[in-house]
Amino acid sequence: MLSKSEIKYIQSLSHKKFREEEGLFLVEGVKMVEELIKDHLELIDKIYAVDEWIELHPAPFPSNVKVIRLEDFELSKISSQQTPQQVLALVRLPENTIKKYQPTGITLVLDQLQDPGNLGTIIRTCDWFGVNAIVCSPKTVDVFNPKVVQSAMGSVLRVPVYYTDLIDFFHQHDKIARYNAVLNGESIYTCKWIQPCFIIIGNESVGISKSIMELKSTNISIPKKGNAESLNAAVAASVILSAIVR
Amino acid sequence: MLSKSEIKYIQSLSHKKFREEEGLFLVEGVKMVEELIKDHLELIDKIYAVDEWIELHPAPFPSNVKVIRLEDFELSKISSQQTPQQVLALVRLPENTIKKYQPTGITLVLDQLQDPGNLGTIIRTCDWFGVNAIVCSPKTVDVFNPKVVQSAMGSVLRVPVYYTDLIDFFHQHDKIARYNAVLNGESIYTCKWIQPCFIIIGNESVGISKSIMELKSTNISIPKKGNAESLNAAVAASVILSAIVR
Numbered sequence: 001m002l003s004k005s006e007i008k009y010i011q012s013l014s015h016k017k018f019r020e021e022e023g024l025f026l027v028e029g030v031k032m033v034e035e036l037i038k039d040h041l042e043l044i045d046k047i048y049a050v051d052e053w054i055e056l057h058p059a060p061f062p063s064n065v066k067v068i069r070l071e072d073f074e075l076s077k078i079s080s081q082q083t084p085q086q087v088l089a090l091v092r093l094p095e096n097t098i099k100k101y102q103p104t105g106i107t108l109v110l111d112q113l114q115d116p117g118n119l120g121t122i123i124r125t126c127d128w129f130g131v132n133a134i135v136c137s138p139k140t141v142d143v144f145n146p147k148v149v150q151s152a153m154g155s156v157l158r159v160p161v162y163y164t165d166l167i168d169f170f171h172q173h174d175k176i177a178r179y180n181a182v183l184n185g186e187s188i189y190t191c192k193w194i195q196p197c198f199i200i201i202g203n204e205s206v207g208i209s210k211s212i213m214e215l216k217s218t219n220i221s222i223p224k225k226g227n228a229e230s231l232n233a234a235v236a237a238s239v240i241l242s243a244i245v246r
Numbered sequence: 247m248l249s250k251s252e253i254k255y256i257q258s259l260s261h262k263k264f265r266e267e268e269g270l271f272l273v274e275g276v277k278m279v280e281e282l283i284k285d286h287l288e289l290i291d292k293i294y295a296v297d298e299w300i301e302l303h304p305a306p307f308p309s310n311v312k313v314i315r316l317e318d319f320e321l322s323k324i325s326s327q328q329t330p331q332q333v334l335a336l337v338r339l340p341e342n343t344i345k346k347y348q349p350t351g352i353t354l355v356l357d358q359l360q361d362p363g364n365l366g367t368i369i370r371t372c373d374w375f376g377v378n379a380i381v382c383s384p385k386t387v388d389v390f391n392p393k394v395v396q397s398a399m400g401s402v403l404r405v406p407v408y409y410t411d412l413i414d415f416f417h418q419h420d421k422i423a424r425y426n427a428v429l430n431g432e433s434i435y436t437c438k439w440i441q442p443c444f445i446i447i448g449n450e451s452v453g454i455s456k457s458i459m460e461l462k463s464t465n466i467s468i469p470k471k472g473n474a475e476s477l478n479a480a481v482a483a484s485v486i487l488s489a490i491v492r
Contacts, residue, residue: 124481126472128468128476155474222488226404228400228404242468242488246469
């Protein structure tokens with residue numbers, strides 16, 4: 001039986017402030033916890049699971065991984081999903097420090113992306129297309145937000161996601177080609193891609209910040225044939241990546 | 247002041263059964279209602295709005311459009327959004343009958359897509375790339391689900407979305423080229439695209455149904471360079487459409 005304070009503690013990890021204080025984030029669901037055990041056992045702190053899961057996953061786990069049995073109704077309380085799936089893990093935040101990052105190939109840059117589903121989907125797409133890293137402005141949604149983790153599927157620990165001041169970052173790497181995704185740029189189908197490069201995707205409603213647009217870059221667009229005003233940010237990022245790596 | 251029964255009535259429209267009984271669906275938010283007034287005034291039944299919106303949108307509306315003033319807390323009750331935005335409209339369901347649909351160009355076909363955000367994003371992408379219509383299996387999520395409407399942005403009334411038995415539909419149009427989006431098909435970058443065509447996207451977890459896979463079609467894939475197991479369904483659809491229309 002989980003105590004009230006333990007439930008509250010786990011729930012608190014849906015907030016960035018507490019994740020950073022505790023150095024932990026949440027991973028949910030049979031498939032994702034399976035991948036975690038396979039690839040990142042060293043990061044797992046605790047596993048909360050119902051009988052059904054425990055029977056299929058007998059010990060031994062390393063001694064530092066505690067497996068805690070709980071009832072369905074308890075899982076519902078600590079889960080951030082509408083339909084909780086058997087298991088939830090507390091996972092140690094990996095240490096991603098941008099200082100060591102040397103951009104090669106494609107780096108995706110996100111300027112104030114707000115929607116957690118979009119960030120998760122973008123991480124998954126980057127993992128598919130072999131993008132090396134994602135660099136985000138400090139105000140972009142946090143990569144360890146439970147909804148980001150969920151929509152990134154297993155990719156959240158495979159693609160490094162960094163947070164930093166973008167203007168500083170561009171100044172540090174001013175030899176690298178920059179491409180701004182905008183609505184009235186050069187067609188992505190005919191544009192000449194230089195690598196290494198930064199592909200910059202802006203906020204869902206206001207696009208790329210003025211201070212970034214003022215830097216010398218190539219403005220690129222996905223040609224429109226129909227009537228929509230814009231594309232979803234994750235879709236735009238994916239279509240652009242596809243045009244580069246094809 | 248909204249009555250309890252009126253609140254309940256509006257809330258009920260988040261369920262497909264009630265939408266079909268009443269012939270109405272919900273559209274929320276300043277921007278979307280604005281587009282609706284501009285392009286589909288004839289479909290609007292009622293507008294519920296707070297003072298702020300009403301002041302900026304003075305009458306005259308046609309006499310068949312009732313504008314009802316309400317308080318923020320009332321809007322929160324009838325809204326399906328976490329942060330309601332000033333206005334919500336009850337809109338008459340358009341009559342989309344597939345019988346008259348003659349496939350030309352690209353028709354996107356969705357086999358049991360479940361996630362409303364994915365369907366909405368796909369509608370928006372189809373509107374961007376000029377796809378003529380979307381044909382869905384009967385078990386695909388309903389296009390007038392509030393979350394679909396929201397993520398489709400203004401595109402939900404611009405791209406016709408039909409629901410029908412897909413096997414019957416393919417038999418009726420058996421001269422039209424079919425492409426199945428799968429994980430081990432021909433590269434979308436080198437594949438020869440014939441139009442008119444059907445691009446078939448399967449369910450988020452199990453893919454395209456066996457009965458459809460057994461039909462004679464071309465299997466196509468987005469080549470993978472990294473490690474993700476799969477792509478989000480809306481992303482896959484968008485990347486494929488981009489490869490065809492480029």
